[in-house]
Amino acid sequence: MSRNTFGQVFRFTTWGESHGPALGAVVDGCPPGLSLTEADIQPFLDARRPGQSRFTTQRQEPDAVRILSGVFEGRTTGTPISLMIENTDQRSKDYSEVAKAYRPGHADYAYDAKYGFRDYRGGGRSSARETAARVAAGGVARLVIPEVAILGYVSAIGGDAIDPANFDAAEIARNPFFCPDPAAAARWEALVDGARKAGSSLGAVVECVATGVPAGWGAPLYGKLDAELAYAMMGINAVKGVEIGDGFAAAANTGEGNADPMRPGNEGHPVFTANHAGGIAGGIATGQPVVVRVAFKPTSSILTAMPTITREGEATELFTKGRHDPCVGIRGVPVVEAMMAAVLADQKMLHRAQCG
Amino acid sequence: MSRNTFGQVFRFTTWGESHGPALGAVVDGCPPGLSLTEADIQPFLDARRPGQSRFTTQRQEPDAVRILSGVFEGRTTGTPISLMIENTDQRSKDYSEVAKAYRPGHADYAYDAKYGFRDYRGGGRSSARETAARVAAGGVARLVIPEVAILGYVSAIGGDAIDPANFDAAEIARNPFFCPDPAAAARWEALVDGARKAGSSLGAVVECVATGVPAGWGAPLYGKLDAELAYAMMGINAVKGVEIGDGFAAAANTGEGNADPMRPGNEGHPVFTANHAGGIAGGIATGQPVVVRVAFKPTSSILTAMPTITREGEATELFTKGRHDPCVGIRGVPVVEAMMAAVLADQKMLHRAQCG
């Protein structure tokens, strides 16, 4: 099944290919009465938009979102919100090579194996361009959870990590890497430039923290908040790993080292003296910040020719000629934030359904 | 919402608490005509069963599964298969302490925050005992995918990893750790014994490899095979991280280093000369082995008292007196295998639905 819908009660369905006329998302189940215009969504699309620095793909897309339904006199009506983004820079180029052979590391072969053929222009449906639709839907989701603040940033590129001691949230918007550590941002400039010039690419780690999530959101046992987040993040293009809280580091720890002790806080809420758990216990939010870490692989499109096969099964070599991100993880930040918002909006509403 | 159903067309719903009369799973959507008796499921429950070595909890449960419906004359009928496991060793003990205060690292506080109260006996629904129901359902799922072989094992305990050079699948059944490296198994004996005697606990990493998954299973974009696996694994008790293929290591790699080149193979299938991707591209299986790595945190139940609060918000200290696993990841192996089987059975059927 091609399942292009995300979420249970707050849900969105995306459509569109890299080189079709447009792409979009239909957001369903949004609470009524929320103030919503294109201006509420556009900033997040702008943050994700390519072509803003030399560290991302040079494809130029305004990515201007239009609201086609579900809003009346500036407020959501509770009916489906259709969001559409036109494609304007589908450069006409020669796709004959990609049509005939499979780019290694891309979904080309897998799509052919599944569907028997594929739209090879710019990656078709498997293009990272689809993430624009996620970001648009996430812009609506944020309105559903005003109590939550979501902060995403890149914490490592090509294995070079930020120093937590340098963490400064205000820095994130000041460099083209969504990097909260100015020293790391400076190093990454050379690092990513080097990869770009070498026709190579680099992986990255994106962290995302949601503060203000009330204790109680999420649900055991097959609708756990952490499982929903893992599902949401692992479904983003190029993602290969997801951690909640300490993640794999917890697997190397002891019970004492991994404990999150509690002491009395205000209004009956506990104060936790650590957050190894990343804000989730038993699949339910504890009221601490929800912390997710996401591994993006290096862009598969590189200028180094790699052995591959043609659709007819003959050996050949291929390298990618198009415009590509030297580090796709960078532009992953607004996408990770959008998926965080979508999960939390859905969980808020599901919690309200069961527990009033 | 409390969502206790896993899967789309091959689905199971679990129920039961640690100290209730029984627990179970209802498997729905199973193909008809498969040969099935209790003996097909019991071995997997036996592998997960506690009390088999000093390295797991001493709770004694036969975990004998009964099939109550959905099978006629030894074959599945296509109607729901009700599996039930009676609880026999719910030791009567004094729960007054746990009833009044929250065990740090457990779901106690989160359940109370969500539901207003909780079944505190042995962790209630949040007990790892529920994983018996998953394992039973996974036993049915395996019958749906005879083309696939699933192999799970522990690859690290407390940060001490196996040496891939020592990998020997036959070793896995020869030690109480599901460890494929005899040298590591020997080391872990002392390691886990030390933790056990100290009243401490250790985290672990479980790897699971599925070979024989045909290219084409899975689906873009919100039903990706990797996302479904991440969802399945992150929903297991105590899991904090999931990787597909190289996972977080890919985030530290370059495009060339992370490439999986192809060359011509038999019958038009490619031969991949690497498997950094863990057998999945664009959310779709490539025909390579599907590789998942799962991080289990150390058991939260330890003998060291930790600061916590009571239900009334007063400061107190608590340590766990009951029977517990010094390393819950060990018994996670059959659970990870079961979830792998459940995901693949579902994806096989979904693929058949759309692509015939």
Next chain:
Amino acid sequence: MSRNTFGQVFRFTTWGESHGPALGAVVDGCPPGLSLTEADIQPFLDARRPGQSRFTTQRQEPDAVRILSGVFEGRTTGTPISLMIENTDQRSKDYSEVAKAYRPGHADYAYDAKYGFRDYRGGGRSSARETAARVAAGGVARLVIPEVAILGYVSAIGGDAIDPANFDAAEIARNPFFCPDPAAAARWEALVDGARKAGSSLGAVVECVATGVPAGWGAPLYGKLDAELAYAMMGINAVKGVEIGDGFAAAANTGEGNADPMRPGNEGHPVFTANHAGGIAGGIATGQPVVVRVAFKPTSSILTAMPTITREGEATELFTKGRHDPCVGIRGVPVVEAMMAAVLADQKMLHRAQCG
């Protein structure tokens, strides 16, 4: 797919065959903190229970329900509630005839066509015995909607309808037909007796009225309250038609004749001066009583031999020798009520999810 789950956020999954050891329902998503014991459910099972008069099947089943999970100290915990009913009167008889040939009007042939074989003992999964599980689940659903009163009754048997002028709700419990019209009840005694003695059977119409449903429950456009009710009712064994409000009579009416005018009522709520719509407009409850009418076909099991074919495709004749209801619609009343309760509980929770 064999889909044995009903509902979105308040959901239940049923399992079990007519001649298996037991049948049951797993209720998931129930709000926490509701007072629940077996005694809350048993009266509805008793109302549905066979063998209470000569007008229903003589199978004797206590239909005693057990709660296996999801309740702690007499209250729902928010986790799945497993309900089990043991089968005790699976009379051992000779099924060789039914095993070899298809009973006309039954699901025998269809099951074989779908699944390749079937559990032929007493109808297996297609037996009306499964409705006990629905009734049990409906007993839980009623606790979720204390603001709603549900009243079901038989309004016609074999084409002989009640006279609305004689309607007396108190009569329903006073006769074995759930009939609100004492004159009709008297007539039906002879009518059903005649059918029973002749080895024949009769169809029936069940009406169900839910009062107290607040305006706003339900949702356009593919989750309409009337569509959900139609789905719920048409899924009951032997049902062939569903009407909301005036139903097919509306199709013979004019716009003026079918109008439900409004005038001002208390607290801003309108008073409707008619209820042709059956309490639903645009898929959303209007606050009027929700009215559903359900057509039950005559029991297919009759003593008159009918031409049919064997599994090998040979011509034969078959009549049913077992114990059967001369009018299966009678015992349909508690089932229709249960499905009404399940739909409304789900819709209440879904409305709360979106609209707070």
Next chain:
Amino acid sequence: MSRNTFGQVFRFTTWGESHGPALGAVVDGCPPGLSLTEADIQPFLDARRPGQSRFTTQRQEPDAVRILSGVFEGRTTGTPISLMIENTDQRSKDYSEVAKAYRPGHADYAYDAKYGFRDYRGGGRSSARETAARVAAGGVARLVIPEVAILGYVSAIGGDAIDPANFDAAEIARNPFFCPDPAAAARWEALVDGARKAGSSLGAVVECVATGVPAGWGAPLYGKLDAELAYAMMGINAVKGVEIGDGFAAAANTGEGNADPMRPGNEGHPVFTANHAGGIAGGIATGQPVVVRVAFKPTSSILTAMPTITREGEATELFTKGRHDPCVGIRGVPVVEAMMAAVLADQKMLHRAQCG
């Protein structure tokens, strides 16, 4: 929840309001490789299109469908198919009256009760205009089930039914009523004209027959083919009743009268000598024609003023000034056919998923 998605594996999500810029459907899960262009869908939209005779609303809409995604080189790719229809005749008119008061029989009050406000222009989301999106999606669904022929027609208007003896399928396209009985069509001309001139409206019954549905599609017990059809049909605007096969007539029948005897046919398939069941037994298709009957209420928009209330709860009177169908059931025929196609496409794929 606002649930605007229909179907399980073949699914579509619709969006759009009567007076917004456009409306559309996103079809998900469509099998790959099907030949599809706008020309495959447009004829069904043309059949539903208003303004083609004086018996339907005079709103003029070309209802030209555009395919925005999911098709490459004339074939479906297996990814979501976005279908869009622009609104061109949203006549600017004075909506102040409708904005302030509730039209009786419309969804105005219910939408306000649910969402707190509503898009009152032309009925907003509750307008029958949405059915264009269903018809477009149904056009795609038909391609999935080439083995099935679907035939819909009006069988009664305002209580005046066709004579089955006059049934001639070729007549359906020859009159503006989708009427298979030329004598009835002649009578209806006067009947509907009378209602139109009187500012009144009439109800209608639509029948739909699907031949070629293989035995085995559908599934017990909460995914029954008849329940899915009831859900699909009852969700269409203005529908108040659904029958399968004999429907309510079965409730007035005896077991002998309602039997569908079988005799041996070709290739092991039975020949049924009657079809009271409408082609479905136990929720599963029997191979006979699937027969559904759908009751449409008279259009609520009439020129007779009816008592109602304002949003402030004051008494007032209202009649509808806009362009409206004197008998909305007429244009219901392509919509009923579309929903039949959507259900069958989904059930075909679900059957394939489970039973191969």
